[in-house]
Amino acid sequence: NAGVTQTPKFQVLKTGQSMTLQCAQDMNHEYMSWYRQDPGMGLRLIHYSVGAGITDQGEVPNGYNVSRSTTEDFPLRLLSAAPSQTSVYFCASSQTVLREQYFGPGTRLTVT
Amino acid sequence: GENVEQHPSTLSVQEGDSAVIKCTYSDSASNYFPWYKQELGKRPQLIIDIRSNVGEKKDQRIAVTLNKTAKHFSLHITETQPEDSAVYFCAAEYSGGGADGLTFGKGTHLIIQP
Numbered sequence: 001n002a003g004v005t006q007t008p009k010f011q012v013l014k015t016g017q018s019m020t021l022q023c024a025q026d027m028n029h030e031y032m033s034w035y036r037q038d039p040g041m042g043l044r045l046i047h048y049s050v051g052a053g054i055t056d057q058g059e060v061p062n063g064y065n066v067s068r069s070t071t072e073d074f075p076l077r078l079l080s081a082a083p084s085q086t087s088v089y090f091c092a093s094s095q096t097v098l099r100e101q102y103f104g105p106g107t108r109l110t111v112t
Numbered sequence: 113g114e115n116v117e118q119h120p121s122t123l124s125v126q127e128g129d130s131a132v133i134k135c136t137y138s139d140s141a142s143n144y145f146p147w148y149k150q151e152l153g154k155r156p157q158l159i160i161d162i163r164s165n166v167g168e169k170k171d172q173r174i175a176v177t178l179n180k181t182a183k184h185f186s187l188h189i190t191e192t193q194p195e196d197s198a199v200y201f202c203a204a205e206y207s208g209g210g211a212d213g214l215t216f217g218k219g220t221h222l223i224i225q226p
Contacts, residue, residue: 101156
């Protein structure tokens with residue numbers, strides 16, 4: 001099992017550009033989520049999904065979109081990148097939110 | 113929504129001593145409280161969790177206690193070792209208004225002094 005994978009590992013964007021962060025899991029987990037991690041701020045929930053076809057907003061959803069067309073994949077789209085979106089992004093999956101979250105390796109995004 | 117406060121932000125202890133990290137939460141409906149460890153440059157990993165029907169849980173040198181009345185929970189690490197150096201995050205489950213996720217504290221940087 002590969003677990004949770006994320007691509008790319010690093011990305012630099014210019015303000016206003018759009019991009020998609022990819023996340024995939026091979027554990028047949030129903031629950032998937034995206035967090036951003038900023039220094040001194042902990043992990044903040046952006047969006048989550050409790051199953052294919054179902055997504056919902058977390059704590060900091062503005063500027064991000066998600067979709068869940070399959071159980072395995074949960075991409076995160078930045079619509080128009082801003083410097084405030086410079087962060088490390090983690091995808092996670094689990095059987096439910098009340099079980100161990102398995103995190104991906106993270107994507108370090110810089111917006112200039 | 114849920115608000116989780118974590119203290120201290122940095123904790124330095126001598127190798128072999130105990131370390132205690134404390135968290136408080138705001139939503140009395142929360143029932144699940146995990147702790148994650150993140151080593152430098154790595155992803156967070158679950159080290160222990162506790163549910164609201166239990167007051168204490170132990171796993172070797174690590175224990176977590178929960179006081180639902182006071183809405184606080186703590187992580188205890190005994191006989192600390194160099195490999196315990198990391199950032200530790202507490203979290204609480206929240207559910208309400210269609211939201212269903214974890215709220216994390218801001219983290220405690222634990223430093224084990226040789």
